[in-house]
Amino acid sequence: MAEQYAIEMLNITKRFPGIIANDNITLQLKKGEIHALLGENGAGKSTLMSVLFGLYQAEEGIIKKDGVQVDIKDPNDANALGIGMVHQHFKLVDCFSVLDNIILGVEPTKNGFLQKKEARKKIVDLSNRYGLMVDPDAIVEDITVGMQQRTEILKMLYRDSEILIFDEPTAVLTPQEIHELMKIMKNLAKEGKSILFISHKLQEIMEVSDRCTVLRKGKYVGTVNTNETTMEQLSAMMVGRNVNFHVEKEEKEAGEVILEVKDISVASKTKGKDAVNHVSFNVRAGEIVCIAGIDGNGQTELVYGITGLEPLSNGSLIYKGEDITKQSIRYRSVHGMSHIPEDRHKHGLVLDYSLEYNLVLQRYFESQFTTKYGFLKRKEIREYSDGLIEEHDIRSGQGSITVARSMSGGNQQKAIIAREIDRDPDLLIAVQPTRGVDVGAIEAIHKQLIEQRDQGKAVLLVSLELDEVMDVPDRILVMFEGEIVGELDPKKTTQEELGLYMAGAKKDEVKSV
Amino acid sequence: MKSKKNWLRNDSVQALLCSLICVCIGIIIGYLVLLAIDPSGAGQAITAILKNWMNSSMANLRLKNLGSTLVNTAPLLLCSLSVLFAYKVGLFNIGASGQYCAGMTVALYAALAWHMNWVICMILAILAGAVVGAISGALKAYRNVSEVISGIMLNWIILYIANMVLSNVKESTSTYTLKMAQNAPQAILPTLGIDKLFNNFQYATIAIPLAIIVAILIWILLEKTKLGYELKATGLNKNAAKYAGMKENQNIILTMAISGALAGLAAACLYLTGITQWSTGTTSVPGMGFNGIAAAFLGGLSPIGSIISSYFIQHITLGGTSINLSVYPSQVADLMSAIIIYLCGFVAFFKLMLNKWLDKRESKGGK
Numbered sequence: 001m002a003e004q005y006a007i008e009m010l011n012i013t014k015r016f017p018g019i020i021a022n023d024n025i026t027l028q029l030k031k032g033e034i035h036a037l038l039g040e041n042g043a044g045k046s047t048l049m050s051v052l053f054g055l056y057q058a059e060e061g062i063i064k065k066d067g068v069q070v071d072i073k074d075p076n077d078a079n080a081l082g083i084g085m086v087h088q089h090f091k092l093v094d095c096f097s098v099l100d101n102i103i104l105g106v107e108p109t110k111n112g113f114l115q116k117k118e119a120r121k122k123i124v125d126l127s128n129r130y131g132l133m134v135d136p137d138a139i140v141e142d143i144t145v146g147m148q149q150r151t152e153i154l155k156m157l158y159r160d161s162e163i164l165i166f167d168e169p170t171a172v173l174t175p176q177e178i179h180e181l182m183k184i185m186k187n188l189a190k191e192g193k194s195i196l197f198i199s200h201k202l203q204e205i206m207e208v209s210d211r212c213t214v215l216r217k218g219k220y221v222g223t224v225n226t227n228e229t230t231m232e233q234l235s236a237m238m239v240g241r242n243v244n245f246h247v248e249k250e251e252k253e254a255g256e257v258i259l260e261v262k263d264i265s266v267a268s269k270t271k272g273k274d275a276v277n278h279v280s281f282n283v284r285a286g287e288i289v290c291i292a293g294i295d296g297n298g299q300t301e302l303v304y305g306i307t308g309l310e311p312l313s314n315g316s317l318i319y320k321g322e323d324i325t326k327q328s329i330r331y332r333s334v335h336g337m338s339h340i341p342e343d344r345h346k347h348g349l350v351l352d353y354s355l356e357y358n359l360v361l362q363r364y365f366e367s368q369f370t371t372k373y374g375f376l377k378r379k380e381i382r383e384y385s386d387g388l389i390e391e392h393d394i395r396s397g398q399g400s401i402t403v404a405r406s407m408s409g410g411n412q413q414k415a416i417i418a419r420e421i422d423r424d425p426d427l428l429i430a431v432q433p434t435r436g437v438d439v440g441a442i443e444a445i446h447k448q449l450i451e452q453r454d455q456g457k458a459v460l461l462v463s464l465e466l467d468e469v470m471d472v473p474d475r476i477l478v479m480f481e482g483e484i485v486g487e488l489d490p491k492k493t494t495q496e497e498l499g500l501y502m503a504g505a506k507k508d509e510v511k512s513v
Numbered sequence: 514m515k516s517k518k519n520w521l522r523n524d525s526v527q528a529l530l531c532s533l534i535c536v537c538i539g540i541i542i543g544y545l546v547l548l549a550i551d552p553s554g555a556g557q558a559i560t561a562i563l564k565n566w567m568n569s570s571m572a573n574l575r576l577k578n579l580g581s582t583l584v585n586t587a588p589l590l591l592c593s594l595s596v597l598f599a600y601k602v603g604l605f606n607i608g609a610s611g612q613y614c615a616g617m618t619v620a621l622y623a624a625l626a627w628h629m630n631w632v633i634c635m636i637l638a639i640l641a642g643a644v645v646g647a648i649s650g651a652l653k654a655y656r657n658v659s660e661v662i663s664g665i666m667l668n669w670i671i672l673y674i675a676n677m678v679l680s681n682v683k684e685s686t687s688t689y690t691l692k693m694a695q696n697a698p699q700a701i702l703p704t705l706g707i708d709k710l711f712n713n714f715q716y717a718t719i720a721i722p723l724a725i726i727v728a729i730l731i732w733i734l735l736e737k738t739k740l741g742y743e744l745k746a747t748g749l750n751k752n753a754a755k756y757a758g759m760k761e762n763q764n765i766i767l768t769m770a771i772s773g774a775l776a777g778l779a780a781a782c783l784y785l786t787g788i789t790q791w792s793t794g795t796t797s798v799p800g801m802g803f804n805g806i807a808a809a810f811l812g813g814l815s816p817i818g819s820i821i822s823s824y825f826i827q828h829i830t831l832g833g834t835s836i837n838l839s840v841y842p843s844q845v846a847d848l849m850s851a852i853i854i855y856l857c858g859f860v861a862f863f864k865l866m867l868n869k870w871l872d873k874r875e876s877k878g879g880k
Contacts, residue, residue: 015872017868017872307756309755309756328758329756329757330758331758332758333757333758334758339756341756346752347752347753347755347756348756349750350749350750350754351749351750353745353746353749361746361753362757364742365739374738374740375738376737376738378737
């Protein structure tokens with residue numbers, strides 16, 4: 001008898017204007033296996049999953065479930081076939097309890113009244129069976145990101161999904177939570193669920209998956225058994241060349257102080273107290289200082305305060321010897337402060353503008369791009385944009401005139417980095433610059449940051465990725481609950497020590513720092 | 514094949530095509546309504562609406578009616594520019610009517626009570642509209658009050674102020690404001706010989722070319738200048754605009770002020786021709802501003818498109834008055850334009866269908 005496949009996607013082709021997102025791709029998911037789908041950003045992973053989930057219709061190719069051809073027209077069809085998906089961005093109602101979120105859409109009712117009792121029982125059973133440890137009565141906005149994700153998983157299980165799709169599930173988790181998730185996934189597979197695991201993090205794929213299918217630029221590269229391959233082989237398949245994992249950088253003596261942060265506080269948007277609480281540090285020319293910490297410990301607000309997006313509620317900023325506490329964003333920007341923002345869709349790009357317009361977003365007003373009568377120099381903008389696109393290998397459907405929205409996340413990020421670095425900054429603030437970016441691009445971004453440092457620029461890096469925190473910077477500052485709780489030397493510290501600081505465990509001991 | 518694809522994929526071509534589809538469906542439904550009322554004269558009536566000024570048997574009258582259509586087109590075009598400009602910056606200026614009303618009040622009062630000449634009247638009207646627009650803008654920028662809400666409320670406030678103020682310059686025997694020709698000839702817009710083109714239709718003034726020039730200027734402002742770049746960026750993504758150091762609050766106020774100024778100018782371009790008088794007994798906000806919304810959307814939110822759509826709407830509206838009014842209500846034309854506007858909401862849908870069809874053809878061609 002032939003191999004039992006839970007889902008087969010055979011020769012799927014999906015086109016978008018100017019691009020073939022999926023070119024004759026075949027993916028076969030065995031029953032009870034964890035199957036990783038690996039590829040760079042824009043390789044077509046999300047498109048392929050959207051086809052499976054009924055969000056897009058493939059032009060060619062067929063989908064089979066348990067050997068029978070099926071037609072998936074919309075997510076309801078997918079749900080009916082037992083396909084469930086945990087999206088990268090959770091789809092939960094924040095002010096509802098876990099229980100309410102799980103039953104949302106399939107509420108058990110009797111004469112129009114909710115029957116939560118049975119639902120609760122089923123949820124508790126499922127939670128125990130798979131070791132999910134979720135409190136059904138907790139309100140979603142109060143629980144950790146990891147627990148929210150487990151709520152999403154329970155949502156799928158509650159709907160009796162057999163095929164579980166995890167879309168980049170580890171992107172938002174702490175190292176400990178990632179470890180937990182891996183365990184849960186293995187449990188689920190053991191209980192007979194089939195799992196599709198979308199990722200570009202090789203380590204996780206090696207650790208958790210049985211087989212791995214690799215896509216590159218919309219094409220099928222191959223499927224390998226994970227225990228017969230290596231990370232190097234996988235990354236070569238994904239990127240099409242060998243990737244250097246180790247970040248190479250030479251010793252460099254730091255120069256004068258570029259940015260001095262003096263006792264600053266920034267109010268929180270959501271909570272009553274300050275998100276940044278009396279923080280002081282400095283960044284010198286020719287060094288990379290990294291603010292490490294678990295997401296939501298005030299890093300975002302700290303950067304808002306330094307760049308001027310939010311006012312300071314206390315303290316002052318000295319930039320190149322000048323007090324800029326009260327200066328405008330534009331003032332800071334034209335005086336050599338570059339900012340690669342955390343949220344590229346919210347701050348970094350005007351998504352409905354063309355790529356060229358986005359590339360001059362920080363300098364459209366300069367005489368290079370605007371005449372003295374206030375007219376844009378379209379020709380110069382185009383030339384500049386074409387130059388940057390070429391130099392930084394920004395890929396898009398139609399070059400300079402591509403609408404930013406239609407570009408892949410990785411290339412959007414490349415565009416922002418190109419724009420910010422090309423301004424020749426004195427201080428480069430990079431917030432999670434490699435977030436949602438593939439391995440090949442991460443390597444390039446790290447190289448660019450180090451290049452800036454070697455050119456004598458001050459670099460302030462905010463990162464949630466442990467590897468990045470360990471490899472890239474010259475100094476690490478750990479932030480916890482709005483305070484800097486420790487300064488570490490990346491050459492001397494370990495991931496474990498860093499993890500303890502990030503979790504706030506060492507806070508009391510290091511108060512004196 | 515390749516060049517054909519590019520041609521149909523072009524955004525402006527698609528916008529034009531979709532607007533035309535809307536127009537056709539609107540006309541068909543208008544025709545069906547006429548058929549339902551009285552089939553015998555429906556064909557004649559729909560032709561009358563569509564032909565408007567071309568309907569007259571005499572060449573002189575045709576020119577005069579064309580002139581009349583154009584005189585009404587100018588303020589509509591300016592109102593649609595007002596709406597469009599705000600919309601490009603992410604604001605919905607439903608207060609255009611109130612700003613228009615404010616412009617009208619100031620223009621008429623300056624002309625009839627203070628006997629100012631037309632240049633000053635027009636400038637005052639522009640300023641009045643700008644101030645009213647800026648109020649909405651400031652409320653939005655600093656207090657996050659929706660410009661839709663403040664716009665609608667201001668519409669009514671301005672309407673009653675208009676009635677109150679203009680009561681001082683109304684005819685003693687009616688509710689209408691004094692006739693411009695007799696009481697304020699100095700404030701009537703110059704014709705510069707334009708009236709000669711329309712068989713001495715004295716209301717055809719510089720307002721007509723002025724409106725077209727303003728449309729072109731707005732297009733240039735939006736597409737070619739630094740200010741347009743900033744304003745559109747603010748409209749599309751306020752956060753990114755702030756990140757890039759633009760003063761987003763200032764931009765919002767500036768946008769609403771420019772938008773209001775256009776509406777104020779619109780009023781000056783109609784009332785300073787003397788073609789119509791304002792009734793101080795009016796109890797509803799003038800429709801010109803609302804029709805501007807329609808014209809802006811039908812024109813595909815392009816200033817140049819607005820020129821055509823504004824003309825078209827006035828064309829069928831005035832055409833509606835020339836049908837057999839004993840059988841058909843003249844509102845049939847309004848109905849048609851309303852349906853057309855309503856269908857404009859489906860422009861995105863038509864575009865989607867068009868693109869799907871193109872995709873299909875291409876994938877077939879590719880094989």
